Amino acid sequence: MGSGALSNILPPPSHYNKDKVKDFIHEGEWDFDKLSDILPPQVVNQIMSIPIGDPNQLDYAIWIPSEDGHFTTKSAYVDCCNTREKNDMRNKIWHGKIPFKMSFLTWRLVQNKLPFYDTVGRFVDNIDSNCVCCKNMKTETINHVFLDSDVASYLWKIFGGPLGIDTRASSTINLLKTWWNVQTHNSIHNVIIHTLPILIFWEIWKHRCACKYGDQKKMWYRTMENHVWWNLKMSLRMTFPSFENR
Numbered sequence: 213m214g215s216g217a218l219s220n221i222l223p224p225p226s227h228y229n230k231d232k233v234k235d236f237i238h239e240g241e242w243d244f245d246k247l248s249d250i251l252p253p254q255v256v257n258q259i260m261s262i263p264i265g266d267p268n269q270l271d272y273a274i275w276i277p278s279e280d281g282h283f284t285t286k287s288a289y290v291d292c293c294n295t296r297e298k299n300d301m302r303n304k305i306w307h308g309k310i311p312f313k314m315s316f317l318t319w320r321l322v323q324n325k326l327p328f329y330d331t332v333g334r335f336v337d338n339i340d341s342n343c344v345c346c347k348n349m350k351t352e353t354i355n356h357v358f359l360d361s362d363v364a365s366y367l368w369k370i371f372g373g374p375l376g377i378d379t380r381a382s383s384t385i386n387l388l389k390t391w392w393n394v395q396t397h398n399s400i401h402n403v404i405i406h407t408l409p410i411l412i413f414w415e416i417w418k419h420r421c422a423c424k425y426g427d428q429k430k431m432w433y434r435t436m437e438n439h440v441w442w443n444l445k446m447s448l449r450m451t452f453p454s455f456e457n458r
């Protein structure tokens with residue numbers, strides 16, 4: 213579709229992998245009814261707008277990273293750099309010193325795989341789009357909850373401020389890049405910069421779910437702050453077994 217695999221834009225589970233594109237083409241045209249059977253209307257409309265091409269012409273390869281579709285070493289180099297950046301981020305998220313559940317949350321977050329209004333709201337009817345993180349209710353998008361909400365602003369400021377980090381960001385990926393581009397001065401500083409954003413994401417998610425689906429009535433800022441401190445100390449102790457609790 214020009215914007216990546218369907219699985220990247222559909223909410224999980226998206227098990228359409230047994231179907232072939234040709235099964236959705238009838239007499240040289242997209243089969244609207246068949247597409248509509250398994251895909252949301254917005255995606256169907258996107259697909260319907262893609263030209264199918266001449267069935268009498270042979271298929272030929274197109275190199276997506278370049279603008280004209282032809283392979284160049286420069287475009288391959290740029291593509292490799294982007295891949296390296298993605299690998300760096302993946303290695304930082306899936307780090308042995310970070311509990312699996314927290315890494316998994318951050319991974320789902322940067323992949324837009326969490327069920328929020330801006331990710332699944334388009335496809336699911338009657339989704340509760342009100343946030344539980346602010347004094348004045350807002351629409352519960354990923355960026356709102358994890359970056360801009362009252363509680364997120366509080367936590368990013370409390371932890372990022374003393375470290376001199378500007379925690380305003382347009383996306384969770386950009387926020388992670390900001391943190392992880394900080395020049396660290398020693399191994400302890402390095403662990404702090406590496407783990408804190410993941411710990412903060414986790415704390416926000418945990419309390420958001422407890423408020424939304426459990427008995428918790430509100431976000432307790434100081435409790436959340438203390439939990440992040442505690443988890444940070446645990447990460448430091450795991451990395452440096454002789455680290456003292458100060």
Ligand SMILES: [Zn+2]
Nearest residue numbers: 343345346361
């Ligand atoms: Zn909110």
